[in-house]
Amino acid sequence: MIELEKKDFQHVKSLLNEENHHFPLLKSVISHNIEGRIFVDELNPQKGCQSALIINNMGWAYFLGREDNDDFNEHVEEILKSFASMTGNLANNNPIIWFGISDYWRGRVTERLTTDVQDYPRMQYIFNPEGYQFGGYTKDDTNFHYEIAEITEENIQQAIAFNESIINFWQSKEEFLKKGFGYIVLDREKIISQSISASVEDGEVEIDILTEQDYRGKGLAKIIASRLIEKCLGEGLIPKWDCIVNNTPSRKLAEQLGFEVKKEYNLSIINL
Incomplete structure (x- = not known):
């Protein structure tokens, strides 16, 4: 797993598609309009990246790309588990608010990390x-x-x-x-x-x-x-x-x- 520098945030744009491009605040992190961190599986100038985790300054999380990326997923779990101890804008023991969470990730989180998961389905207009x-x-x-x-x-x-x-x-x-x-x-x-x-x-x-x-x-x-x-x-x-x-x-x-x-x-x- 690699944490991108801000100058490299645009590399995750290749992972935006019909299913996830409607999250404007996700794209605000990519364009530096809101503070956040982006983690990817790799940074290849030719291929780009295949999976990414984005967390903004309010603790809103987004996952982009391949879910069958076992090595990356293990690192995602570590990032989530250490969330409460992160410094800067991501501190204060806030919960993670995961937008567009898939059935796969919800199941994995509840099985391996915590059963304290509250669901709030949203409507997109x-x-x-x-x-x-x-x-x-x-x-x-x-x-x-x-x-x-x-x-x-x-x-x-x-x-x-x-x-x-x-x-x-x-x-x-x-x-x-x-x-x-x-x-x-x-x-x-x-x-x-x-x-x-x-x-x-x-x-x-x-x-x-x-x-x-x-x-x-x-x-x-x-x-x-x-x-x-x-x-x-x-x-x-x-x-x-x-x-x-x-x-x-x-x-x-x-x-x-x-x-x-x-x-x-x-x-x-x-x-x-």
Whole structure:
């Protein structure tokens, strides 16, 4: 097993395919927009690599390539077992959150490493522009009593204080302001809802939304998501939606905004 230097991260792109290319935050590690580590079986300039393990700064894991790679798989187990003792961004004894985990790997983990594995199937959506209807508001709408603002250098610290996802998904606030975008809803000067681009990769934008508990049920998520979608469409980008299967409000909102179910896939939280 080899741990790649950042300059070599692009070598794992050859392992992206129809089954795994829809993970924007995986690709954010490859493109250095989010901190992470990449382990491969080999680094051959001619053949590339055959198997790879990617772990980002939040402990989100992805496996790419061949699963019948016994020597590499043994090393993967060692990486997972030593996860809690890793230094830097991967410390703090956080669980591993494995996106797209296969039946093979889930079985291997529970048999050889731990039985503390919690499954949270997720739904992947695809955006249908023809089904999209603007869910925002106009300035003439007297029923809307809040202010919407784009996240800028002037208010980004306030946005981070409301929701640290900007720092989690981007290397720094400067990187977010340079490559990402987002909006906030304010009640007077208090942020009550926020929607950001969790990633911008290959012309696709992963949407992340949070509304304060006391303000939910007022349609703010739809309004702020619409503003983000409008920004995507205006810049020729494709909005992306992804959520846990049992998150009914998120699924309903996705459908209202023109997203259609593409497939269900596995996610497991692994406590070692």
